[in-house]
Amino acid sequence: NLEGLQSKQEEGELLIWLVALSYQSLEEVDVFLQRHQLRHPVLFGDQEMAANYHIGAFPTYYVVDPTGKVAARSVGYSTELGLRWQTR
Template identity: 45%
Template structure:
């Protein structure tokens, strides 16, 4: 039986082992970050009726028949600032007829904080003014947190932390 040292002498084997180790570490980190959040196990997403920055009301159940990406952020969150622009790119890449992106501001003291965040990033997706109720309902413990809902309004996937545009595309297809 070959030892690990002997097996790693081959460059491709070493790369494969390193890639597997990185994948295991990333999966472990993802599990750790999402522990305690609302499970994405096919249960119905908690409904809400919220107003966006333009005064328009959005009820989650009104989007049944479409896939929904919920993006929870805090305007003070540096990681949110880095990842939010990926929402614009994702929105531009997909047809709006079969899915929707809803971003929700949480953990803010004054609306001006949310307005500045959205203006600075030129967000082109609806930004809802969330409350402690949504933090509780979705068990948000860190920002940003993402949930993907299917056409029936069931929670399919969840993620916490930075996500690239590619990562968002993979999660929403």
């Protein structure tokens, strides 16, 4: 899960960016970040971005390797990406 990966970012092993696609205001995104204690940079996307990345459900996670290639994708609340990162 994202919270589990946060320590990897703090150790400099991972860079996490969040993308907000469904929001009414910047304040709404800020409240979400505070409520979940997330301290990652946020990019603001739109429905075109969601379509381009085949995002039909939230949350959707992508792991992108240093060359820019998508290394993993996960949809929904799961620990799959955390497990993949820990078993690298």
